[in-house]
Amino acid sequence: MTRTVDDVNVGSLLRGWRKLRRVTQLELALKADSSARHISFIETGRSTPSRSMVLHLAEQLDVPMRDRNALLLAAGYAPSYPETPLTAPAMTALRAGLDQLLTAYEPHPALVMDGMYDVVAANRGVQALLDGVADHLLQPPMNAMRLTLHPQGLAPRIGNLGEWRAHLLERMERQAALRSSEALHGLYEEVAAYPVPAGATSSGPAVPACGHGPAAHPYALPLRIEAGGRVLSFISTVTTFNTPMDVTVSELAVETFLPADTETATALRTAR
Structure with missing residues (x-):
């Protein structure tokens, strides 16, 4: 199974990861100490999550480190994790x-x-x-x-x-x-x-x-x-x-x- 996203806004990416993990908006909200309404607003683009919120949601969804950087970029923030070649x-x-x-x-x-x-x-x-x-x-x-x-x-x-x-x-x-x-x-x-x-x-x-x-x-x-x-x-x-x-x-x-x-x-x- 793979995830296909037509655009790169952070809301759609987070929604893709939530569905991939088979978690409802309410379940994610409870894990993230937020509300289902706020999660819905983020996913639909009505609310822009802070940098810390992006990382917090990514942690709750067990998003790999590489893709956490992609979420941050989509939200307009700089990547949080470096990618250093093993030969460096x-x-x-x-x-x-x-x-x-x-x-x-x-x-x-x-x-x-x-x-x-x-x-x-x-x-x-x-x-x-x-x-x-x-x-x-x-x-x-x-x-x-x-x-x-x-x-x-x-x-x-x-x-x-x-x-x-x-x-x-x-x-x-x-x-x-x-x-x-x-x-x-x-x-x-x-x-x-x-x-x-x-x-x-x-x-x-x-x-x-x-x-x-x-x-x-x-x-x-x-x-x-x-x-x-x-x-x-x-x-x-x-x-x-x-x-x-x-x-x-x-x-x-x-x-x-x-x-x-x-x-x-x-x-x-x-x-x-």
Whole structure:
């Protein structure tokens, strides 16, 4: 689901976010300690919200930081949050910290992605999974979703491709809706249209890893992937920054892959 707005006045934008969050004017008013009448006046343009009111309403609607800037601009105010390129000198400490984190996580795979799932950093554990991937998928910016689901990417080696593909597509669709991102929705449409590689199933039971079936990991869906002649099994976690004050930082996510069984843990240790 995506949001389409014909103009850029702050009232229509706020109305779009309110409807996207499935909140009534009265519910938003109660959350914002305002009145439904005032919310209605803002949405129809009869009242111009203050800068603090724009940010307050955006907070109640859980509007992403990038779009909070867009709301401020539409209301005639300067953006509140900077967007600093990750390569900027001001980000040196952040880059060093992320590199240290990724290195410490080895030999387990770990990577950092931006809001479009482009990989901005990865460790050697990820590199070890990329054998056989087509060169065009490895060109920067390397996109994690294309890399995983493209028939010339990791997809042919994912034993439970049907389950993992469904998980990734649902994750992307949810993020596209929460962020109201046309670009992310376009990426979703692209990867969802990729053909399922020959020999792989689009649905059905997962291929067991090291003799264990799907029921071996009832607490989380594992990624089962062939690498180095073995089927490795991973549980992924995604970490974001708790209190970002920059658009770039707010959209970064660190994804790490934990061994889901002792065989995978052993294989990673012996491969170092």
